[in-house]
Amino acid sequence: MFRIRFHGRGGQGMKTASRILGMAFFKAGYQVQDAPCYGAERRGAPIFAYVRAIASALYGARNAPILASYIGGLGGRDISQQEFFAIADELQQAQVIGESPPPRLLYTEAELTEMRKLQAIAQAEHAEIHQL
Numbered sequence: 001m002f003r004i005r006f007h008g009r010g011g012q013g014m015k016t017a018s019r020i021l022g023m024a025f026f027k028a029g030y031q032v033q034d035a036p037c038y039g040a041e042r043r044g045a046p047i048f049a050y051v052r053a054i055a056s057a058l059y060g061a062r063n064a065p066i067l068a069s070y071i072g073g074l075g076g077r078d079i080s081q082q083e084f085f086a087i088a089d090e091l092q093q094a095q096v097i098g099e100s101p102p103p104r105l106l107y108t109e110a111e112l113t114e115m116r117k118l119q120a121i122a123q124a125e126h127a128e129i130h131q132l
Contacts, residue, residue, distance in 0.1 A: 001054040002030075002091060007071045011043040012078050018049035021087075025053035066094045069103035079106040 004021065008014035015036040022034030030053040038047040070087060083106045090101045107115055 001052065002066050002068065002095075004051045004068045004070070004087075004091070006049045006051075008047055008079075009043075010038065010041065010045040010047050014047050014049050017079075017084065018051050022051045022053070024088075025051065030055055066091075066098070067100045068094065071103070071105050078108060080109045080112055082109070082112060083107060 002025070004018075006014040006017050015038075018034045018036065022032045026032045032051065032053045034049065034051040036047060036049040039045055068087075068091060087106075094101050
């Protein structure tokens with residue numbers, strides 16, 4: 001079983017992302033629930049949407065649910081398409097190894113580019129320190 005939550009602000013596509021992911025699970029043969037949860041419908045209001053998908057209604061201890069948590073759209077920006085595809089890859093890997101992926105933040109294209117630059121700098125400095 002998969003349980004995935006999307007957190008964000010109204011207008012950032014969290015509800016749409018959950019619907020797309022739910023439909024993908026459904027087309028793959030899973031039993032699916034997806035639902036948004038929000039207060040007043042207005043742009044910028046807090047929202048979370050969840051998707052639950054299970055291959056069969058019955059499962060034992062070996063088939064415990066895989067839980068995944070993603071927080072997106074911080075600062076009023078949309079998540080990148082690249083991040084959405086990364087979610088799908090992480091969930092496939094989680095299913096194969098049978099473990100939940102760690103919670104993580106989702107970034108916009110600009111934030112993702114900046115984070116990759118910072119990670120490269122940090123890795124270079126780490127390698128330099130360990131060479132000493």
